[in-house]
Amino acid sequence: MILKTRIIAVFILIASLLIGYFNYYSEVNMDSSIAKPFKLGLDLNGGTHLVYRADLSKIDKSEVNDSMNALRDVIEKRVNIFGVSEPIVQIEHSNIFSSKGAEEKLIVELPGVTNIDEAIKSIGETPFLDFRILTSEDMTALEAKNLSDEERTAEIKNLLKDTGITGRMLSKAQLIFNQTTNEPAVSLVFNKEGKDLFAKVTKENIGNIIGIFLDDQPISLPVVRDQILDGKAEITGSFDVKTAQELVRNLNYGALPVPIELISTQSVGASLGHNAVNGGIKAGILSIIVIAIFLIIWYRLPGIVAVISLGVYTAIMLLLFKLIPVTLTAAGIAGFILSIGMAVDANILIFERMKEELRRGRGIWDAMHEGFARAWLSIRDSNTSSIITGAILYFFGSTSIVTGFALVFLIGVIVSMFTAITASRIFLYALAPKDTNRMGRFLVSNGFTRININK
Amino acid sequence: MFVVKYRKIFYTISTLLIIGSFIAMAIWGLNPGIDFKGGSIIEIEYSESRPVQADLTSSLLPLALRESVRPTGDTGYIIRMRNINQDEKIQLNSILSSFGTSTEKRFDSIGPVLGSEALRKSIVSIILVILAIVLFIAFAFRHVSEPVKSWKYGLIAIVALMHDVLIPTGVFAVLGHFKGYEIDTLFVTALLVVLGFSVHDTIVVFDRVRENLKNAEGRKPFDLIVGESISQTFIRSINTSLTTLFALLVLYFIGGESTQHFSLVLIIGIIAGTYSSIFLGSPLLITVWKWQDGRGKK
Numbered sequence: 001m002i003l004k005t006r007i008i009a010v011f012i013l014i015a016s017l018l019i020g021y022f023n024y025y026s027e028v029n030m031d032s033s034i035a036k037p038f039k040l041g042l043d044l045n046g047g048t049h050l051v052y053r054a055d056l057s058k059i060d061k062s063e064v065n066d067s068m069n070a071l072r073d074v075i076e077k078r079v080n081i082f083g084v085s086e087p088i089v090q091i092e093h094s095n096i097f098s099s100k101g102a103e104e105k106l107i108v109e110l111p112g113v114t115n116i117d118e119a120i121k122s123i124g125e126t127p128f129l130d131f132r133i134l135t136s137e138d139m140t141a142l143e144a145k146n147l148s149d150e151e152r153t154a155e156i157k158n159l160l161k162d163t164g165i166t167g168r169m170l171s172k173a174q175l176i177f178n179q180t181t182n183e184p185a186v187s188l189v190f191n192k193e194g195k196d197l198f199a200k201v202t203k204e205n206i207g208n209i210i211g212i213f214l215d216d217q218p219i220s221l222p223v224v225r226d227q228i229l230d231g232k233a234e235i236t237g238s239f240d241v242k243t244a245q246e247l248v249r250n251l252n253y254g255a256l257p258v259p260i261e262l263i264s265t266q267s268v269g270a271s272l273g274h275n276a277v278n279g280g281i282k283a284g285i286l287s288i289i290v291i292a293i294f295l296i297i298w299y300r301l302p303g304i305v306a307v308i309s310l311g312v313y314t315a316i317m318l319l320l321f322k323l324i325p326v327t328l329t330a331a332g333i334a335g336f337i338l339s340i341g342m343a344v345d346a347n348i349l350i351f352e353r354m355k356e357e358l359r360r361g362r363g364i365w366d367a368m369h370e371g372f373a374r375a376w377l378s379i380r381d382s383n384t385s386s387i388i389t390g391a392i393l394y395f396f397g398s399t400s401i402v403t404g405f406a407l408v409f410l411i412g413v414i415v416s417m418f419t420a421i422t423a424s425r426i427f428l429y430a431l432a433p434k435d436t437n438r439m440g441r442f443l444v445s446n447g448f449t450r451i452n453i454n455k
Numbered sequence: 456m457f458v459v460k461y462r463k464i465f466y467t468i469s470t471l472l473i474i475g476s477f478i479a480m481a482i483w484g485l486n487p488g489i490d491f492k493g494g495s496i497i498e499i500e501y502s503e504s505r506p507v508q509a510d511l512t513s514s515l516l517p518l519a520l521r522e523s524v525r526p527t528g529d530t531g532y533i534i535r536m537r538n539i540n541q542d543e544k545i546q547l548n549s550i551l552s553s554f555g556t557s558t559e560k561r562f563d564s565i566g567p568v569l570g571s572e573a574l575r576k577s578i579v580s581i582i583l584v585i586l587a588i589v590l591f592i593a594f595a596f597r598h599v600s601e602p603v604k605s606w607k608y609g610l611i612a613i614v615a616l617m618h619d620v621l622i623p624t625g626v627f628a629v630l631g632h633f634k635g636y637e638i639d640t641l642f643v644t645a646l647l648v649v650l651g652f653s654v655h656d657t658i659v660v661f662d663r664v665r666e667n668l669k670n671a672e673g674r675k676p677f678d679l680i681v682g683e684s685i686s687q688t689f690i691r692s693i694n695t696s697l698t699t700l701f702a703l704l705v706l707y708f709i710g711g712e713s714t715q716h717f718s719l720v721l722i723i724g725i726i727a728g729t730y731s732s733i734f735l736g737s738p739l740l741i742t743v744w745k746w747q748d749g750r751g752k753k
Contacts, residue, residue: 043713051569117545262541263566265495272498272560279711286709287702294698330713331641337706338648338721341699342655348698349659352691378662381595382655388587389651396580399490399573399640409648 002429009430012312012423019315026322036322041329041404044277046270047111049400050120051092052260054104067258068093068104075106075260078123084110106260112270120265132160133201134209134221156218160211163201169194175241175248176234184244186220188233195231203227220247280333287337288314291344299351302428306347309423313343316415321408331405339412342386346420350375364432372425379417386413456682462738469618469735472727476625479632485624486631488639491574493567495539498560499551500531506554508532514550518543525635531560538566577643584647588654589613595658599665602677603744611743612657615728615736619653620646623723641717649724656695656732660688664740678741685737696729 026036042049054071056064068091076089088109108123138159147155172189190198201210205224212220212235220235235247288310295303317336321328354371362370390413393406458465489496508524511532515522520536527533539547544562551557565573589609596605623646630636663684671680700722707718 053566053568117541117548120541263569265541265544265562265564267559267562269558269560271558276711276713279709280714283706283710287705290701290705291698294701298694330711331644331717334706334710334714334717337702337710338699341695341702344698345655345695348691348694352688352694356687374666377666378659381662382658384595385588385591385654385658386651388591389584389647389654392580392583392587393644393647396576396583397644402640402644405641405644 005426006430009426012426013308016312016315019319020311023315023318023322036325038318038321039325039327040273040277041327041332041400042109042111042266042273043268043329043401044273044280045111046113046268046273047109048113048120048265048267050108050110050123050262050266051264052106052108052123053263054106055259055261056104064104068106071106071258071260075108075123079108079110082110082113084113086111105263120262130213131163131165131198131201132211132213133163133205134160134211135205136207136209139209153218156211156221163197163210165190165194165197165201169197173248175244184241186235186244186247188235190231190233192231195229198231198233199227199229276330277333280330280337284333284337284340287340291340295344295347299348301431301433302347302351302354305424305427305431306344306351308427309347309419310340310343312423313416313419314340316419317412320411320415324411326407326411327404328408329401329404331401332408335405335408336412339409339416342413343416343420346375346379346383346416347424349378350420350424368428368432372421376421379420383413383417456686458685458734459678459682459738459741462734462741465734465738469731472625473618473621476621476628479625479628483628483632485628485638486636487574488637488642489535489538489563489565489570490639491570491577493538493565493570494535495537495544495562495564496533496535497547497551497562498527498531498533499557500528500560501554502556502558503530504555505530505532511551511554514553515547518546518550520547538564573640577640581643581647581650584650585613585616588616588650592654592658592661596661596665599668601668601673602747603740607743608661608740611736611739612654612661614739615657615731616650616653618731618735619649619724619728622727623649623720626723627720636716641714642720645717645720645724648721649728652699652725653728653731656692656728657736659691660684660732660737661740663688664737677744681737681741685733689733692729692733696725699725 022034025032026034027038029035030037052075054068056067072089072091076087079087079089088107088111090107092105092107134156142152142155142159145155169190170188171191171194174187174189176185176187177183178185202224206226208224209221210224211218212222222235292307292310295306297303299306317339320326326332350371353375354367357367357370357374358364387410390406390410394403394410397403397406505526508526512522512524515534518539520534520539522534522536525533525535544564548559589606589612592609592612593606596608599605599608627636627638627642631638664681667680667684667687668677703718703722703725707715707722710718
């Protein structure tokens with residue numbers, strides 16, 4: 001029996017060491033195939049977190065979901081242009097706690113970037129793209145007037161006629177290079193509606209100028225040479241690569257399906273985040289050391305067992321952080337350190353109970369069994385209340401800070417129940433002295449039991 | 456058991472602390488952070504030396520930010536202001552960088568809509584946690600009805616819990632007035648954890664009362680059983696709090712600025728929680744039992 005327990009104990013120990021080694025190896029060797037670094041939140045890695053409120057007052061209730069999805073897609077396209085690695089764009093639907101003014105929100109997370117004020121500004125802009133026609137007669141008349149550049153631009157604006165074609169009908173714009181001249185150009189692809197309208201307009205206006213306007217400013221004034229039936233167009237001109245890219249970007253921007261308003265910005269510089277990580281790691285290691293010293297001095301052999309199962313606990317937690325993966329924040333690390341304290345509690349409950357049974361005159365083995373069996377109810381009930389708290393915080397938490405904390409705390413409480421009950425018990429059974437002699441009593445007891453607080 | 460014998464002294468200490476907390480909250484109020492009231496905060500660090508504060512504030516005048524500027528570190532400032540939009544942010548940055556090369560270490564801006572939403576969610580989660588815990592305790596102790604009914608255990612746990620949450624809140628009212636400590640979502644989270652801990656601690660003692668009641672089978676008076684239960688769980692309560700406090704003290708001193716106030720709330724709350732589970736919660740069981748007894752005799 002004892003041999004079997006010892007084999008299981010050694011097995012758990014080796015498994016934990018392997019997990020620990022994996023945690024370390026997958027963090028340090030970024031090139032290897034099993035590299036799996038911790039996922040750090042914006043507050044630790046640096047980055048920007050934006051919350052937009054969508055104004056859905058003019059949208060029919062049944063179309064809210066579609067509008068939000070369309071909005072997300074547009075914003076995603078815009079964000080991708082900034083070249084941010086792994087941006088997150090997600091919808092936060094309204095729930096019972098939302099205020100009336102903020103039914104639907106859009107969360108944008110840009111990891112690693114903080115200095116993008118202009119970019120942030122352009123995410124929320126709603127550029128309006130449209131196509132207008134300038135007849136060749138008007139153009140010839142205009143050229144004859146010999147106006148200055150400024151007057152000419154103003155005059156052109158007056159002469160233009162709306163076509164009804166807008167950015168809403170564009171499905172894609174792309175940067176291409178002319179195959180013969182190798183000059184940059186912009187290709188446009190219209191959607192079904194745009195394709196039909198574009199065919200009609202180009203048929204009626206061969207030889208005229210079709211002006212492409214963004215926010216009422218002309219960005220390109222190509223001449224229509226032929227009717228275009230396939231809904232594809234190409235804007236050529238004296239582009240360099242950069243202006244062509246800008247045009248593509250502006251065209252892809254299109255218009256937002258619903259107006260949005262920035263209601264929260266949070267950005268953390270990488271250096272501040274780096275300090276927080278270092279502080280968190282230092283605090284974690286130091287608190288484990290302090291707790292370990294305290295446990296071993298106070299509880300002796302069981303104390304050593306508690307420290308080993310604390311090691312098992314830490315290894316499993318770090319593994320879960322990597323595998324789930326849990327996005328670690330400063331609050332999450334605090335939650336983890338706090339959960340170390342809670343993980344020890346179960347051990348303390350068991351060991352105190354064990355000592356009590358020893359004092360009642362039981363042998364070491366009996367006392368151990370009784371200690372585990374009787375402490376279980378307390379551990380179960382007290383941890384259940386912690387799980388309830390953690391779950392409520394996780395599901396109803398007001399900010400990502402709170403939910404980040406709650407998730408780590410929740411996982412911590414559940415894992416600690418396992419390590420305290422299972423791992424501690426197996427280690428203690430494997431190590432405990434067989435005989436209830438003086439030495440045995442010394443190992444599992446401590447020097448403070450004689451304090452009588454019953455007076 | 457001295458705890459039971461002198462329980463009135465311990466009640467007095469708790470009552471005084473709670474009254475003190477209420478007075479602090481009434482006089483100074485709590486200092487809400489931008490999480491709840493909306494607003495912006497920027498932390499900036501100059502690479503060489505920071506400008507004179509008066510120069511900085513006067514150059515910010517045209518933006519009408521209603522700002523408060525506080526130096527941080529050797530060459531930095533933390534500026535709190537009203538909620539600003541992205542255009543104003545760009546203007547702010549150009550003013551700040553006109554004093555020399557600077558890095559923006561942190562910028563938070565929260566609109567009033569989001570702020571009030573966070574406040575509402577925080578209140579709702581506190582109420583939900585309290586409700587869930589009363590129900591849970593009433594359920595876990597459902598087999599205990601003599602001599603004190605199980606729902607009364609739940610109510611007493613709530614009294615202990617209020618005590619543990621009010622004291623750190625009172626301390627933060629004082630710190631908010633004198634040192635500008637703010638109440639933010641992290642503070643509320645800390646309170647909720649204190650709340651969880653408090654109940655955790657109280658349940659451990661109640662659990663022992665439950666077990667001893669069962670073993671005694673009515674042969675021992677209730678106050679003796681409670682006294683025994685307290686002394687049996689006394690060392691456990693102290694030791695668990697100590698280990699948690701070790702972790703929190705380490706976090707407070709070297710864990711970094713962002714979680715420092717958070718750990719302070721927890722340190723105060725857990726000390727209060729340990730006190731209440733030993734000196735308040737369980738003795739209250741006896742007080743409730745005596746009240747019932749008194750009524751029964753009349």
